């Protein structure tokens with residue numbers, strides 16, 4: 617399928633951020649976007665790049681009423697060598713299609729979506745920031761658009777990709793975050809949609825997160841829905857704990873998002889000869905190890921923040937300082953390694969990095 621490109625008029629081009637050190641996260645979008653439409657019977661059609669603009673959908677669009685929406689989040693990295701790099705991008709589109717399956721939506725042709733994304737990035741490549749810690753965030757999104765009130769899968773979908781320059785995801789940057797261990801609200805239950813990147817998961821997480829923020833915490837650490845006992849993940853990141861010499865993360869058993877950064881961390885740490893366990897880890901074990909001093913590090917992993925060290929965890933009113941409230945050695949080593957790969961500064965022996973320009 618040919619991707620039709622309609623370029624924005626020169627007079628409509630937006631000003632790009634003048635000071636890259638002031639770029640936050642998720643507020644600035646480039647001059648163009650990629651779109652395509654789906655109708656059952658016809659399939660996906662009209663892949664196109666157009667000027668970035670408001671989209672028009674029927675107020676009865678099913679995605680608005682019943683939450684049939686999925687998305688992805690990945691980045692393009694502007695290397696110091698002038699190159700533009702993607703990191704495991706195909707895995708994001710594979711995950712998008714798994715999310716589509718869970719939400720009864722239509723899968724996309726991964727090659728077509730990747731081609732559209734790359735064309736879009738190259739068309740708007742002047743938007744890729746080049747300062748340290750910045751990148752171009754990419755947000756593929758699919759929304760049910762059939763105008764119909766009544767709960768069933770939509771017969772029409774809109775898929776689009778928007779992109780924009782970003783700086784650090786947390787205002788803390790690489791400084792350790794404080795985490796509130798939530799023992800009442802839950803994010804996802806077994807058999808639910810926790811392993812899909814779908815809007816509803818985040819809507820249902822807002823209240824607990826707002827309450828935690830009011831108390832001064834950055835993020836909520838979710839426990840399992842059944843026993844409120846086993847750690848799952850934090851807002852938009854998977855969680856890792858270094859206890860003694862064991863690196864531990866929750867298993868992918870349906871209620872947590874299978875993070876690509878999580879997978880990369882597991883592979884890297886294994887390659888460094890450390891013991892990695894994907895196993896259930898109770899909050900009691902963490903508290904015990906924090907008290908006894910065997911909890912060495914805790915960190916979140918995700919595309920947005922890469923590695924986010926945890927400096928403090930609070931559970932049932934008790935504060936636990938982790939790694940002296942600083943970024944631990946393993947967190948730092950992982951951050952340095954992943955970032956060097958992403959920006960094309962290090963030989964990639966994993967087949968993760970693709971240079972597109």
Ligand SMILES: *Cc1c(COP(=O)(O)O)cnc(C)c1O
Nearest residue numbers: 852853854873875876877918919
């Ligand atoms: C996106 C996301 C992650 C991180 O996934 P990456 O592929 O590493 O970016 C983790 N947890 C949740 C809930 C997420 O939405």
